[in-house]
């Protein structure tokens with residue numbers, strides 16, 4: 001046998017047989033963290049590396065990597081006899097879980113008392129050291145001012161000012177490889193998407209999102225954020241857990257190109273899947289359309305348009321009104337009861353009680 005890692009089944013237990021530096025070992029094939037398949041991982045030195053978020057276990061003892069020895073997966077006895085490898089049916093050590101501080105975002109989502117809270121998210125991209133006039137930004141500022149005038153607490157996030165990675169496809173590895181909080185957020189302290197998660201999941205009652213139209217679509221920064229927010233929506237799919245409740249989303253869409261309705265449709269669909277509600281007439285928009293490429297004029301038109309500014313303020317007022325309604329009546333479900341996007345429960349691999357991962361464990365190592 002030449003392969004360093006081989007998947008096997010002993011009785012009902014999934015194991016990974018290791019062959020490292022001329023010695024066999026056999027460990028539980030299920031990672032402590034979120035149940036990742038260790039047999040599909042890799043070997044680094046004497047450690048098996050989980051393919052999902054890279055926790056490591058010693059290839060023969062099952063102990064966690066140095067500093068995390070308490071995170072051990074069960075070890076099975078191995079013996080070579082008559083040219084065959086024998087693996088004990090029962091493990092000879094038990095699974096153990098080390099202490100891990102949980103990520104601040106992992107706390108229960110509980111709305112603190114206080115007035116309606118509005119987060120404005122500007123998705124337009126620009127050189128933040130040399131900012132330019134942005135029509136979507138300017139209308140968002142009008143809307144936020146109106147929200148504050150109505151007594152709301154406000155906070156604005158400019159995606160262009162944040163450093164955050166694109167989604168790296170943990171869900172594409174396996175449903176449970178996509179975690180809440182996001183695996184990247186837990187592994188990379190420099191990633192600033194945590195500011196968006198904190199505002200959208202824990203803080204805000206209203207999400208006012210402003211985007212330009214780029215080639216008929218929302219801003220690329222919007223899509224990068226939306227992909228990262230997928231972990232919030234995946235909690236509905238994989239854990240029947242609704243993180244976004246009684247929150248309102250509304251949109252400001254502006255562009256020198258057309259396709260307002262296409263952009264609005266995408267935004268509405270995505271935020272609906274997150275669990276958001278919408279006020280009547282949930283977006284305002286402005287576009288120069290095909291006939292004019294005179295963007296200098298476009299800026300001037302928006303700057304001088306009292307109607308657009310009034311529209312932005314009215315949008316904020318509708319969103320705040322709707323948020324107050326939801327706060328008074330608590331209309332959102334806590335679970336989807338199969339009403340989610342897939343309308344059925346996910347079929348997952350059966351894992352025995354003993355091998356269940358500890359849910360909510362931080363990914364950080």
Ligand code: FES
Nearest residue numbers: 031034036050053
């Ligand atoms: S499931 Fe193994 S590291 Fe996350």
